[in-house]
Amino acid sequence: MKSAVIVFPGSNCDRDLAVALEEVTGRKPAMVWHRESELPDGVEFIGVPGGFSYGDYLRSGAMAARSPVMQAVRDAASRGVPVIGICNGFQVLTEAGMLPGALMRNAGLSFICRPVPLRVENSQSLFTAQYDSGEEIVFPVAHHDGNYQADETTLDRLEGEGRVAFRYIEPCNGSARNIAGILNDAGNVLGLMPHPERVIEPAHGGTDGRRLFEGLLETVNA
């Protein structure tokens, strides 16, 4: 699988994501700087990593979402290329209008950094095919602005269309309906606050994230 990881000034999980992708796919991803206007030819998967792009200036993800490379990411997504936005990447995708809603300051105002239990709500997506529906898994979170908010109509639509991919089992950051990760309407864009790329091998303290990338690899290669 030919993958690309987008790098913004202030990204800090780009390397984690690259290591996870290489580990699972056997191939190093292309690291694509935000000023590029094109992605490598034939890219089959795009990762928008965590971090603090532009120091979270204005709003988390706001500046990165307007970077030149994001038009190429948007175009690729509309052609059906799978895109994952993790943590700051999720904030970037909502700011870019590729996912609905917004990520606001955590309800308790604290930065939250710990492993959290999640429930896989939809095991039919490109990203979750190797999980069981309703399965409980643990991914770490590390964020200040992970409080997912959208209007009630949008939330009802997300729930009704099976687009809530992951949900916090216990309230974590004030997110509406404990939403941890959502899919776009076509199902090929996933945004989530927890970090699957940080639980890939036993030395990480868990391997629950590995199946996300393995499932994706299987789908892309199918």
Added chain:
Amino acid sequence: MKARVFITLKNGVLDPQGKAIQHALDGLGFKGVKDVRAGKLIELDLADGTSNSDIEEMCRKLLANTVIENFRIERLENA
């Protein structure tokens, strides 16, 4: 000319920062603060003749996230 853009959270959007300010004021002995909402003020120094619709476009495209925020523009023609 200059313009000021006031960005505020929409009604009904939870403002954890405003709540924390409210609690801090209460802790300082300022009783009767019923609610606090925190926003942003952005000052723009613009070429003369910049139209309102240009400024509105700046707000919609970048300065405000209209999913959760409202904006209000104040022009300061002689500034």
